[in-house]
Amino acid sequence: MAVVRQIISKSTFVRIVLPLALPLAVAGCDDAPVEVAQSGATTELARRAGEPSKDWLTIDDVRSPAHWLVERSSGRDFVGDDPRLPKVTAALDLAESRFHENRRMLANRTAQLTDVAREHGEAILPEAMLSDLAFADRRGERSWFGVRAQAYIVLRQGGRDHAAAVAAIVDEAKEAMP
DSSP states (O other), X not given: OHHHHHHSOHHHIIIIIHHHHHHHHHTTTTOOOOOOOOOHHHHHHHHHHHOOOSSSOOTTOOSOHHHHHHHHHHTOSOOXXXXXXXXXXXXXXXHHXXXXXXXXXXXXXXXXXXXXXXXXXXXXXXHHHHHHHOOOOTTSOOBOHHHHHHHHHHHHHTXXXXXXXXXHHHHHHHHHOO
């Protein structure tokens, strides 16, 4: 906790980080879920028709968030048979059960965080990022992934590596609970 407070005091977090992160956390989260075809060939043909972005998973993208994250992180266009797909799907399942955001927003925030890690010299896979930050709320309540994501970004900008940033967020969450 002392480590996090050196960078972000609790009052600063509540006054500055939380108000900035909360709108980002809920932006676009009220979309209706997009039905995704499970057939790899169908997904590939539909994706090519619209040529969706690799930077952001849009609401009209036909790929599942897991497919998109694996494609984005592998640099390949089609990953229907990628062995990482079940791991990313499981990580998104866990995250979806612990956060308010939908799968698309979880995927977008995760992509943002993996980009931040890469900018700081660390290659963190999306499934690892999700697993590291999807720890359970002590009270068993859902949390906001966007808030944890913003704390991660601030800690990384403050010089922390991935492990130290995650540890600080976990410690802060433990101490913030009544």
